[in-house]
Amino acid sequence: MSRQKLVGRSVARREDPRLLSGRGRFVDDIALPGMLHAQFIRSTVAHGEIASVDLSAVRQVPGVMAAFTAEDLELGDITAQLGRPLSEFVPTAMPVLARDKVRFVGEPLAIVVARDAYAAEDGLEAARVTYTTLPPVTTEEAALAPGAPLVHAEAARNTLVDVSLFATDGIDEILASAPCVVHVETRTGRQNALPLETRGAVAHWDDREEQLVLHTCTQIPHQVRTVAARSLRLDERAVRVVAPDMGGGFGQKCVVGREEIAVAAAALRLRRPVKWIEDRKDALSASFLAREQHYRVRAAFDADGRILGLDADVVCDMGAYSCYPFTAGIEPLMASAEMPGVYKVPAYRVRGRAITTNKAPTGPYRGVSRPQYVMVVERLFERAARELGLDPVEIRRRNVITDFPYTGVNNITYDPGSYLESLNLCEQLVTAEGRHIGIGYSCFSERTGYGSAAFAQRKMQVVPGFDISEVRMDTSGAVTVTTGTMSHGQSHETTMAQIVADELGVDIAKVRLHQGDTDRITYGFGTFASRSITIGGSAVRLAAAKLGDKLRAIAAARWDIDPDEVELTDGVARRRDDASDALTYEEIADIAYLQAHLLPKDIEPGLSAAATFDVFNDGTFSNATHGVVVELHEGTGQVEILRYVCVEDCGVAINPQVVEGQCRGGIAQGIAGALFEQVTYDDQGEPSATSFMDYKVPTAHEIPDVLIHHLQTPSAFTETGAKGAGEGGTIGAPAAVLNAVNDALRATGVELDNTPVTPETVHRALHLEATS
Amino acid sequence: MTEETAVSERELQLLVLDVNGEQHEVITEPRRTLVDVLRHELRLTGTHVGCEHGICGACTVLVDDRPVRACLMFAAQAEGARIRTVESLSRGDELGDLQRAFSEHHGLQCGFCTPGFLMLAEGFLAERPEATKDEIREVVAANLCRCTGYQTIVEAIDGCATARRQACANLCDSKEK
Numbered sequence: 039m040s041r042q043k044l045v046g047r048s049v050a051r052r053e054d055p056r057l058l059s060g061r062g063r064f065v066d067d068i069a070l071p072g073m074l075h076a077q078f079i080r081s082t083v084a085h086g087e088i089a090s091v092d093l094s095a096v097r098q099v100p101g102v103m104a105a106f107t108a109e110d111l112e113l114g115d116i117t118a119q120l121g122r123p124l125s126e127f128v129p130t131a132m133p134v135l136a137r138d139k140v141r142f143v144g145e146p147l148a149i150v151v152a153r154d155a156y157a158a159e160d161g162l163e164a165a166r167v168t169y170t171t172l173p174p175v176t177t178e179e180a181a182l183a184p185g186a187p188l189v190h191a192e193a194a195r196n197t198l199v200d201v202s203l204f205a206t207d208g209i210d211e212i213l214a215s216a217p218c219v220v221h222v223e224t225r226t227g228r229q230n231a232l233p234l235e236t237r238g239a240v241a242h243w244d245d246r247e248e249q250l251v252l253h254t255c256t257q258i259p260h261q262v263r264t265v266a267a268r269s270l271r272l273d274e275r276a277v278r279v280v281a282p283d284m285g286g287g288f289g290q291k292c293v294v295g296r297e298e299i300a301v302a303a304a305a306l307r308l309r310r311p312v313k314w315i316e317d318r319k320d321a322l323s324a325s326f327l328a329r330e331q332h333y334r335v336r337a338a339f340d341a342d343g344r345i346l347g348l349d350a351d352v353v354c355d356m357g358a359y360s361c362y363p364f365t366a367g368i369e370p371l372m373a374s375a376e377m378p379g380v381y382k383v384p385a386y387r388v389r390g391r392a393i394t395t396n397k398a399p400t401g402p403y404r405g406v407s408r409p410q411y412v413m414v415v416e417r418l419f420e421r422a423a424r425e426l427g428l429d430p431v432e433i434r435r436r437n438v439i440t441d442f443p444y445t446g447v448n449n450i451t452y453d454p455g456s457y458l459e460s461l462n463l464c465e466q467l468v469t470a471e472g473r474h475i476g477i478g479y480s481c482f483s484e485r486t487g488y489g490s491a492a493f494a495q496r497k498m499q500v501v502p503g504f505d506i507s508e509v510r511m512d513t514s515g516a517v518t519v520t521t522g523t524m525s526h527g528q529s530h531e532t533t534m535a536q537i538v539a540d541e542l543g544v545d546i547a548k549v550r551l552h553q554g555d556t557d558r559i560t561y562g563f564g565t566f567a568s569r570s571i572t573i574g575g576s577a578v579r580l581a582a583a584k585l586g587d588k589l590r591a592i593a594a595a596r597w598d599i600d601p602d603e604v605e606l607t608d609g610v611a612r613r614r615d616d617a618s619d620a621l622t623y624e625e626i627a628d629i630a631y632l633q634a635h636l637l638p639k640d641i642e643p644g645l646s647a648a649a650t651f652d653v654f655n656d657g658t659f660s661n662a663t664h665g666v667v668v669e670l671h672e673g674t675g676q677v678e679i680l681r682y683v684c685v686e687d688c689g690v691a692i693n694p695q696v697v698e699g700q701c702r703g704g705i706a707q708g709i710a711g712a713l714f715e716q717v718t719y720d721d722q723g724e725p726s727a728t729s730f731m732d733y734k735v736p737t738a739h740e741i742p743d744v745l746i747h748h749l750q751t752p753s754a755f756t757e758t759g760a761k762g763a764g765e766g767g768t769i770g771a772p773a774a775v776l777n778a779v780n781d782a783l784r785a786t787g788v789e790l791d792n793t794p795v796t797p798e799t800v801h802r803a804l805h806l807e808a809t810s
Numbered sequence: 811m812t813e814e815t816a817v818s819e820r821e822l823q824l825l826v827l828d829v830n831g832e833q834h835e836v837i838t839e840p841r842r843t844l845v846d847v848l849r850h851e852l853r854l855t856g857t858h859v860g861c862e863h864g865i866c867g868a869c870t871v872l873v874d875d876r877p878v879r880a881c882l883m884f885a886a887q888a889e890g891a892r893i894r895t896v897e898s899l900s901r902g903d904e905l906g907d908l909q910r911a912f913s914e915h916h917g918l919q920c921g922f923c924t925p926g927f928l929m930l931a932e933g934f935l936a937e938r939p940e941a942t943k944d945e946i947r948e949v950v951a952a953n954l955c956r957c958t959g960y961q962t963i964v965e966a967i968d969g970c971a972t973a974r975r976q977a978c979a980n981l982c983d984s985k986e987k
Contacts, residue, residue: 055905
């Protein structure tokens with residue numbers, strides 16, 4: 039009898055033993071002979087022309103080996119493109135090191151290379167940089183004001199993206215005549231994705247391979263390779279990017295960083311290994327940030343609480359630069375395309391804008407805009423429920439999509455999910471009693487199988503979508519799997535191995551995943567947008583199936599039967615009609631490699647197979663309902679989360695324990711955005727949260743236990759039935775928490791729509807109740 | 811060569827550090843932190859650096875059995891003390907019970923904060939083997955994790971503490987018999 043399938047079981051993680059023993063290999067763990075250490079001289083002003091950069095004193099600092107400006111290195115710029123007219127998108131170049139102009143405090147303008155990291159820091163202090171300062175643009179209002187100073191001369195009104203989409207016929211009449219029209223204006227705080235491991239890279243030139251080897255903690259090794267090769271003017275073959283173990287990424291490491299290219303350039307120039315590890319201050323102030331958005335949205339409802347139309351204006355403050363490969367369109371285009379979400383919205387109009395300001399640039403962060411627009415839409419439903427005197431769960435019940443596939447007003451076709459079931463179940467699991475208690479819900483779906491078609495629709499010039507996998511077996515019957523995705527905490531070494539072990543009928547201990555090395559696979563698009571199991575995992579399964587076909591073909595040829603008559607289980611090929619005839623995988627591999635003369639003519643030697651997977655339709659949608667109970671503390675304004683319930687559906691869960699880990703971790707980050715974290719600046723563009731004293735990352739005190747319930751609507755579009763699970767937690771949490779806070783504030787008449795909801799705001803609202 | 815000239819300008823100091831029961835002699839600058847010496851001089855890279863200002867706890871090691879932020883301590887200050895790092899928790903390839911509990915409860919994802927939580931828990935449970943789950947949560951709140959949401963870290967440490975108490979009780983029972 040064959041072994042029980044591994045997919046669907048909480049198999050112990052393959053990653054754990056090394057990570058628990060201190061034997062992981064993170065980028066800062068790499069030490070190469072003769073290695074030097076780099077740090078960056080960064081702008082101290084938010085907006086200015088560079089008058090002079092004098093590094094002569096830097097070069098005299100003991101231990102400093104070299105210092106380079108943009109002029110010294112002559113690197114190509116990093117420019118992200120959308121295929122849209124200039125009226126919709128203005129491309130802007132991001133130089134690797136600032137040339138003429140600086141656009142945010144912390145912008146790198148020179149690299150100092152020294153004997154050790156301490157000496158490099160010493161070198162920074164000796165730099166003499168002078169600026170002709172320009173007035174900084176630090177807010178949306180200032181950026182859009184007539185006559186505002188321009189962050190990029192080519193971007194009028196400091197606007198990088200401006201799209202108006204859908205505009206259903208008759209939407210103005212609907213909004214003018216509907217029995218109930220509610221309005222929400224929301225501002226969400228700028229956040230840092232904050233992987234606990236900061237960014238970093240080690241570069242060296244390998245003379246024997248004639249290759250620049252760049253170890254860097256990135257979610258997208260191949261895109262870093264492409265940019266590095268172009269910027270350094272090398273053939274792409276001459277760049278090898280390797281992502282080692284990574285201490286999280288959450289999107290921040292999903293864009294090409296200027297520093298990693300500069301480090302590579304310094305290593306090339308000096309012909310010595312160069313390491314750069316970002317310190318926390320730089321990570322907080324000068325890496326890629328996210329989520330500073332402003333929504334003005336109206337929704338029309340009929341008297342029974344059915345939504346009639348949605349009219350939205352979204353402005354995203356993208357900071358100083360467009361990120362590569364996504365561009366400054368990443369947040370507004372996501373929000374604009376997907377906002378109607380799980381609801382049957384018959385009419386929709388949206389304007390989405392990206393503006394540029396003198397703040398650190400924006401990149402993707404777990405959920406990308408979905409935590410924000412879900413919060414806005416869920417606030418609209420709560421507000422409509424109040425106005426119409428409906429139960430907030432009931433109003434959602436009347437509006438969620440129940441008939442699948444459903445093609446929305448936003449031209450997206452939603453595959454089957456459990457929108458209503460998750461809502462009903464979540465309602466049953468949420469119970470509460472006490473004073474200043476509030477209950478909040480959020481209902482949402484999350485597109486997770488973004489294939490080439492979906493990203494092409496955004497008009498990205500780098501269209502992530504497909505992924506490739508190669509699966510090969512050696513003479514010992516052990517299996518090596520390569521993928522273009524890059525796990526940075528998501529357990530792919532385990533889950534991908536589960537898929538292969540089931541497909542080939544081998545012991546999971548015999549399967550090893552290789553990822554993050556551009557020399558091991560032709561191309562790949564890395565790990566983001568919950569794409570790794572949906573797309574990468576599908577490619578892995580297809581490649582494993584092809585290898586299985588070859589094992590069957592070789593065995594069948596030995597027995598002179600049809601390959602369909604051979605079954606693969608427990609590392610052995612057997613005849614279906616005569617189980618006593620068997621070949622172990624080692625025996626088949628022996629034929630394939632060492633006794634190839636025994637192979638029939640039409641079978642090539644060796645045991646390897648490659649496959650590509652892409653999604654050619656709108657992809658697949660995970661869904662969930664979150665329910666939260668909060669208590670507001672009168673004395674301190676603290677929001678305490680008493681109960682947190684998550685009913686989620688990610689299709690087939692390859693490893694339920696891993697899925698739950700993704701949910702819990704995602705929810706923690708969502709709560710962080712709702713209640714705690716905000717990147718702040720003063721009016722001169724000086725960042726004011728540059729340590730963990732000011733940027734408040736929640737601890738085990740603030741993050742509650744989460745009750746998780748799984749539903750399972752398998753995807754028809756992926757090879758495993760899985761839908762993505764990486765982002766849902768983060769998407770659902772802010773809306774549910776904010777709704778619960780407002781429910782608890784019901785008696786005060788105060789409604790809070792901005793995040794983070796601070797203790798001061800809550801205290802003020804409660805105090806208003808006491809005095810009124 | 812420039813490098814030699816530069817090195818000669820450094821103020822260097824000989825330190826003797828007792829790490830995981832082994833004596834190490836290190837010649838280094840007095841300004842180097844304990845975590846940098848552990849990681850880059852002794853190449854014990856299991857201890858990580860997350861913030862360099864004492865908040866995140868990724869660099870937690872035991873100094874004379876007590877959890878310490880190794881980013882806030884100069885290596886020179888640790889002379890004469892017994893230092894223990896995450897590398898001391900397993901015997902060869904065999905994980906210790908605390909490490910196994912983290913794996914069983916999925917108390918780690920990316921694994922970057924994990925050595926800090928392990929050493930924090932190792933020190934705490936040695937001092938308070940009878941710790942309740944609430945007390946464990948209180949201690950876990952000393953460090954930052956960005957992946958797990960903390961619940962499974964608390965459960966892992968509580969699971970380990972419970973198992974140790976159970977093993978201890980069983981031992982007492984069998985002795986009485």
